[in-house]
Amino acid sequence: MFWLxxxxxxxxxxxxxxxxxxxVDRRWHAAGAGPAVLYDRGEGRSVVAVxxxxxxxxxxxxxxxxxxxxxxxxxxxxxxxxxxxPVWQVDVRDAFGPKRTLLVDxxxxxxxxxxxxxTMGRGEPYELKLEFAGSEQLTGENLSATVKAIDRLTVLxxxxxxxxxxxxxxxxxxxxxxxxxxxxxxxxxxxxxxLEKLAATAARDLQLQSGRKDALAELGMKSVGxxxxxxxxxxxxxxxxxxxxxPGHVTVLHFWDYRDExxxxxxxxxGYLDFLHHKRKSAGVQIFGVAVDGRLAxxxxxxxxxxxxxxxxxxxxxxxxxxxxxxxxxxxxGDPRLVGASLPLFVVIGSDGKVAHYHAGxxxxxxxxxxKELDAxxxxxxxxx
Amino acid sequence: MFQVLVCAALAPLVIAADAPLGVGTxxxxxxxxxxxxxxxxxxxxSFDLTLxxxxxxxxx
Numbered sequence: 096m097f098w099l100x101x102x103x104x105x106x107x108x109x110x111x112x113x114x115x116x117x118x119v120d121r122r123w124h125a126a127g128a129g130p131a132v133l134y135d136r137g138e139g140r141s142v143v144a145v146x147x148x149x150x151x152x153x154x155x156x157x158x159x160x161x162x163x164x165x166x167x168x169x170x171x172x173x174x175x176x177x178x179x180x181p182v183w184q185v186d187v188r189d190a191f192g193p194k195r196t197l198l199v200d201x202x203x204x205x206x207x208x209x210x211x212x213x214t215m216g217r218g219e220p221y222e223l224k225l226e227f228a229g230s231e232q233l234t235g236e237n238l239s240a241t242v243k244a245i246d247r248l249t250v251l252x253x254x255x256x257x258x259x260x261x262x263x264x265x266x267x268x269x270x271x272x273x274x275x276x277x278x279x280x281x282x283x284x285x286x287x288x289x290l291e292k293l294a295a296t297a298a299r300d301l302q303l304q305s306g307r308k309d310a311l312a313e314l315g316m317k318s319v320g321x322x323x324x325x326x327x328x329x330x331x332x333x334x335x336x337x338x339x340x341x342p343g344h345v346t347v348l349h350f351w352d353y354r355d356e357x358x359x360x361x362x363x364x365x366g367y368l369d370f371l372h373h374k375r376k377s378a379g380v381q382i383f384g385v386a387v388d389g390r391l392a393x394x395x396x397x398x399x400x401x402x403x404x405x406x407x408x409x410x411x412x413x414x415x416x417x418x419x420x421x422x423x424x425x426x427x428x429g430d431p432r433l434v435g436a437s438l439p440l441f442v443v444i445g446s447d448g449k450v451a452h453y454h455a456g457x458x459x460x461x462x463x464x465x466x467k468e469l470d471a472x473x474x475x476x477x478x479x480x
Numbered sequence: 481m482f483q484v485l486v487c488a489a490l491a492p493l494v495i496a497a498d499a500p501l502g503v504g505t506x507x508x509x510x511x512x513x514x515x516x517x518x519x520x521x522x523x524x525x526s527f528d529l530t531l532x533x534x535x536x537x538x539x540x
Contacts, residue, residue, distance in 0.1 A: 096531060096532070096533060097531070097532045097533075098529065098530065098531050099529070100527055100528070100529055100530075101527060102525065102526075102527045103525065103526045103527060104523060104524065104525045104526060105524070105525035106525075130529055130531075132511070132513065132525065132527050134513055134525055145511060145527075145529055147531070148507075148531070205507070219515065219517055220515070220516035220517060221513055221515055221516055222515075222516050223511065223513050224511060224512045224513075224514075225509050225510075225511045225529065226509060226510050226511070227507065227508075227509055228509055228510045228528070229507075229508050230505055230506065230507045230508070231505070231506045231508075232505055233504040233505070233532075234504060238504045241506075241532070289530050289532075
């Protein structure tokens with residue numbers, strides 16, 4: 096079964112996660128990850144699996160019939176209508192109680208409407224509704240064009256090597272190159288098919304991310320080699336970092352929001368950074384987290400932001416100090432958010448007080464070597480010491 | 481060949497084996513996800529789902 100999802104409101108998956116193929120067993124259960132949407136609750140995001148609207152039973156459906164579907168208990172409540180079409184209303188329960196209500200075509204496996212109860216976050220109740228909107232018979236050229244577009248998009252996504260259900264995607268240079276070479280052909284194949292809009296979204300994303308990559312490279316070029324201006328930053332537990340503390344040390348600054356919620360993997364890569372701190376502190380390398388949080392600028396919300404930093408630091412068991420950027424210190428190094436990129440920003444300052452390395456976003460992680468690229472930049476700065 | 485058997489009198493649905501869905505048929509569904517909490521001020525989410533039998537692979 097091929098599926099395609101278009102989301103509106105409360106977050107959305109990147110284009111690469113909005114389509115797929117899913118095998119179904121003879122009971123129409125998805126074997127593997129099927130369609131899903133992303134729901135931003137404000138304090139975190141949840142992946143909501145969308146049920147496939149098909150239904151099978153191994154006995155005739157009739158009002159009052161009860162049967163099991165694996166761990167689910169099904170009860171045919173009554174004959175009903177969905178827009179004048181005869182349907183069976185089937186109530187499905189799991190071990191926790193009512194799970195979903197289906198309106199199933201009396202003439203086939205198609206489900207016209209699904210109402211499903213679900214929970215997200217800390218058990219908050221939500222409801223998913225799915226309602227049949229229409230069908231179309233694809234024929235001839237349109238059918239073969241659709242199949243070709245699906246195949247090409249699927250192959251392209253495979254080559255991109257993304258983890259399943261990636262919630263954010265920042266393309267690496269080699270991925271941008273791959274997309275640049277292949278997306279025009281995919282877009283052409285998708286013209287006049289249901290995938291045309293998705294292909295256009297992918298093309299726009301490519302354009303945006305290519306521009307961002309160039310802008311970030313420019314920010315990095317401006318920053319590296321520059322002498323650091325005067326600044327003072329303090330932390331809520333007495334930590335302190337001033338411009339005059341830099342000479343004679345290699346210093347790593349890790350600008351990130353340092354909020355305890357919403358917490359999203361890979362948590363700004365603070366775990367790896369802490370590992371680096373332990374590894375390099377004997378060589379005199381200073382590592383400072385720098386909390387960048389709009390709430391720090393407002394007296395009314397500053398305490399909440401500081402509390403959030405402390406909770407995160409404790410939760411992640413961080414041993415390196417975290418100071419607060421209350422005066423826009425990030426700007427002098429080149430704020431990646433100004434060109435549409437996200438924190439964290441890693442900056443290495445040499446013992447001469449000049450920026451030696453600038454990296455916006457997450458590093459590729461090497462399981463055995465942690466933040467290998469950052470470690471190499473630190474090594475290079477130590478050699479110059 | 482996949483087969484759906486339909487008994488007309490009671491309009492029951494019996495799946496005798498894997499069922500066919502017409503090759504080339506494409507279905508669209510409209511979906512929403514909303515909070516059920518009585519005091520929720522959250523706006524919901526909507527989405528469209530398009531489904532089509534895979535013309536490349538058979539059901540398992």
